[in-house]
Amino acid sequence: MNCWEVLVIEPTNDKKAIKRAYAKKLKVTHPEDDPVAFQELSEAYQSALNIADYLELDESVYDEVEHDVVEPNKVIVNSESKQLIDSIPQAEKIELTKPSGDIEKIELIENLDESFNSNEKLDLDENKVAEISASDTDSFIDYFLARMNSLYRNSDTKNDIELWNDLFTEPMLDDIEIKQRLRYQVFDFFSCVLEEELQSKTKDLFDKNIVYGASEFFDWREDEISLTQYFGHESVDIVMSRAYGNANVSTDNVESKESSSGFSVSWFFWIFIIYVLTKLFASLAK
């Protein structure tokens, strides 16, 4: 059964409809009573929501993809996903101007003396809470990546901790979404430059404290598993061992252990995107 059959609805990109269908079935498929049916339902629900994001792109896509998508345990290579992460902009192309984020305005939220006993909701004063516009966000991200690249490429600034520190304490980085967007791009940058260093056998190594600082700032250690899935073991090993010392695993005891049959747990979301994109490109090429 594909996910739409499980949910008993026609394929749709209307997420509300998907949720409604799921809720209706969930009432008779209680997680405690029937775990197997519940899992089938919850997986169908999640697939449907993921597919819905892409359905409007090309109506014909879902027919072909759904089979792969509803089997979360399928093992698929996903090294291509690396390409999905925006490439690092080159310093030459981008002007190094700092966008004037409105983030300081948010400091206005102060002295909220609301009483907890009142059952009313806080009156949100929208005007007080600054919005950061999309263009500000984009230009900050460009600025950050370009600045990072230029700091690194210049041997005078490459290991200047002060300058790196300034960059990583930019107030715009307080913004969760900006930080999220930079997280993998910065990782990609660090793993690339560390790999270059390794290959060129240079003596002028990137200061481990800067790598450590970046890793702590973005909390890469919390997501080692998914980073490994996007970037591969080697990249993660390079960055992590520079940041935290030689954290590598021991090589003894090899024979008695088992190996994974090949690749990792299906990284559902990315695989899906790759699949859809390749399909899309294929159909465009036609």
Add this chain to the structure above:
Amino acid sequence: MSIVGIDLGTTNSLVAYWDGEKPQLIPNAIGELITPSVISFDKDGQVLIGESAKQRMISHPELSVAEFKRKMGTSAQYKLAGKKFTPEDFSDSQRKATKVAGELAGLKVERLINEPTAAAVAYGVHDREEESQFLVVDLGGGTFDVSVLELFDGVMEVHASAGDNYLGGEDFTQKITEWFLEKNQLNLKSLTPEALNLLSKRCQVAKHELSTNEQTVIKFHSGKSTFEQLITRSDLDHILKDTLERLKSPIERAIRDSKVKLSELDDVLLVGGATRMPIVRNLIGRLFRRLPACTIDPDHVVALGTAIQAALKSRDQALKDIVLTDICPYTLGVDVVQELKNNQYQAGYFLPIIERNSMIPVSRVQTLNTVADNQKKINCSIYQGESRLVKNNIKLGEVEINVPKGKAGDESVDVRFTYDINGILEVSIKVNSTEEVRTSIIKSEDCQLTDEQIAASMKKLEQIKIHPREQAENRLRLAKAERLYEESLGDKRDFIASIVAQYESILETQDLKSIEKYSKEFDETLQSLEEDVF
């Protein structure tokens, strides 16, 4: 049999039940809804709990403990009144310890639930018609939790949760105390335990005052010297800067894992006493570009939510069209050997089988192959954690199975992980060629005390005498007076000592009438003493 919900907090505990329509808090012996999580022993070895014990933290620090929840499941040991209490005897994890504690207390622990989930459930049932996605930030005395939830059509879906088990309001108090000591050139070691507890209490009061006032004064006397230290909100900003930074990462992780866009979040809910602090609210406001909301008393919300979850579990009629779906908060997997380059293998890698924040119950399979020729067996160590290397994760158990001899890679096994709604993990390995299966159950958050162990512990506990309920209020009065004694100087001290002696002698007469009469007077005297401490 009915189920109650208990919020066993680091600083305060509450109990609630479902009355058929809504959750209700249950008051304690002295009629209060909130009971401080403090215990204390008196001279004849009897136990005092709650408010009276809290008062005794200052007068009898060596006989009292607070914040013990933080130490549950760690190797801390308490020695009180000659008796030893070793949480470590029981388990290696906090949740496990909590469960054991419940069982030792003669309760059947039905389920341990996530604090923010409970809070969100209370909120969800409270404003039921709404269809919304929200984030709950719970900063209590000792723990910090974040969850992202969605409500629609009677479904309460937990998308993601993250947290820090060692971050809370008590850490803020600690920081303020350290700052005070440094400012006044006092040495921690030169203070008696009484003085230190008194100072912590003063700093805690100041912390609370700074939630409503711009500045306040911390007054403290030790030995003959008296200190007065002005503290402002900007001092507080400075003191807590680093500690507050630690709030960010769990929040970011929960958002990231939930894949929810900030603009799609309808609300940010604040739960837990420490979220009353403006600097905490500002930080959260800044992160989310919006003002956080609070609709239910942040102290009560977790207990109310647990009562609702209890009612959901027993499928209460009033909640029959609500279903809560929860998640597994961490990644579970096995260790594997990874092929690095051609024929170079490295051991110690972690292969996730159930990823964190998967909806539970869930069951997942991975296929593993042999890596050596004529390998005789496959041994799976089971781990929980987020590192790609098993050595940084927590080992939960091991399963081993024999495989027929063959060339490397020829034999394969299916490893299936099944994680149920009660946090019990079942691991089964099947050899594909022989169909042999081996299963192991890992109750990651469960306790496996034998009946004898429980009986033995109960026996130990029986020796502890708890004051009868009728006496609770009298004990509280005495404890308060003793604390005031500790806080006062000179003549006032002597006066307090004399009234305490008098009250104790009246209690000994066991004449209810005169006790009642004198108690009232005693309360009034205490009240007026309280109002001018210096």
